[in-house]
Amino acid sequence: MEKPVPHITRDGSHTLYSSHYGQYYHNPNGAIRESIHIFFDMSGLTASLAQNLPLTVLETGFGTGLNFLLLLHLRENAGHTAPVVFQSVDAWPPDAAIVAGLNYPEQLGRPAYRDVLASVFAQLRPGVNNAFLFGDVTLRVFFGAFEEFDPAPITADYVFHDPFSPTANPELWTSDVFGRLAVWSAPDAVLATYASASSARAAMAHAGWLVARCPGVLGKREMSLASGKAERLEGRRRVNEERLAKRYAEGEWGGMGGELDV
Numbered sequence: 723m724e725k726p727v728p729h730i731t732r733d734g735s736h737t738l739y740s741s742h743y744g745q746y747y748h749n750p751n752g753a754i755r756e757s758i759h760i761f762f763d764m765s766g767l768t769a770s771l772a773q774n775l776p777l778t779v780l781e782t783g784f785g786t787g788l789n790f791l792l793l794l795h796l797r798e799n800a801g802h803t804a805p806v807v808f809q810s811v812d813a814w815p816p817d818a819a820i821v822a823g824l825n826y827p828e829q830l831g832r833p834a835y836r837d838v839l840a841s842v843f844a845q846l847r848p849g850v851n852n853a854f855l856f857g858d859v860t861l862r863v864f865f866g867a868f869e870e871f872d873p874a875p876i877t878a879d880y881v882f883h884d885p886f887s888p889t890a891n892p893e894l895w896t897s898d899v900f901g902r903l904a905v906w907s908a909p910d911a912v913l914a915t916y917a918s919a920s921s922a923r924a925a926m927a928h929a930g931w932l933v934a935r936c937p938g939v940l941g942k943r944e945m946s947l948a949s950g951k952a953e954r955l956e957g958r959r960r961v962n963e964e965r966l967a968k969r970y971a972e973g974e975w976g977g978m979g980g981e982l983d984v
């Protein structure tokens with residue numbers, strides 16, 4: 723896999739470009755702004771931080787570690803002191819040297835985060851990397867393919883589904899994947915993703931998630947939220963899960979249908 727290349731997005735924050743996937747790791751219109759919008763504000767996680775709730779976050783695609791840094795940053799802003807577990811997985815995390823050049827600590831006004839990223843990426847080894855502790859925050863990273871990932875018993879309150887796009891990274895957008903994420907999540911967990919493709923929403927619906935449309939940001943009209951509990955999607959426009967799940971099962975999207983639910 724070729725090394726990803728740093729790129730400055732329009733809000734001044736870095737992202738990486740993967741020539742293997744032909745995609746940026748974040749929205750080129752603003753990496754930090756988009757990540758906060760999708761995974762924190764729209765998901766309801768910003769509100770949970772303000773309530774000082776203990777939280778478990780499950781992420782697919784650790785990438786640069788930006789979402790983890792944002793969690794530390796927004797938690798500090800909110801005065802959140804309850805324990806947090808952040809479990810992520812990535813098959814091809816970027817080299818420590820590349821991550822060391824990313825400007826997130828400066829952009830967030832938190833120079834100390836440079837040491838956080840440096841220590842995490844320097845220590846990452848293939849397989850299970852358990853518990854890099856940052857105060858009351860525990861970071862766990864599985865360095866390997868999602869297909870091999872089997873976290874220790876975990877009950878996520880929030881799922882950040884952040885692989886590359888459904889067309890570029892289709893193996894992470896199947897009903898099987900969303901079914902596994904559901905098994906590792908609380909019944910009222912909220913799954914957030916930037917994707918708005920019908921195929922992605924259909925895979926979530928087929929796996930039993932309730933799915934809602936949600937406003938996107940920085941040039942993207944929509945994103946998606948999903949939960950096992952309708953109340954968590956209140957005020958959002960729901961998709962017709964039954965119809966999408968049926969289309970998925972009938973194999974409308976590239977013959978992905980017909981898989982067993984987990």
Ligand SMILES: C[S@@+](CC[C@H](N)C(=O)[O-])C[C@H]1O[C@@H](n2cnc3c(N)ncnc32)[C@H](O)[C@@H]1O
Pocket residue numbers: 746747748782783784785786787788789790811812813814815816866867868869884885886891893894
């Ligand atoms: C869009 S980037 C993640 C961005 C990341 N959340 C961040 O804040 O920088 C997608 C990531 O998914 C990882 N990935 C793609 N396919 C994977 C797979 N099958 N298993 C595990 N990781 C995978 C890639 O290595 C890449 O780092």
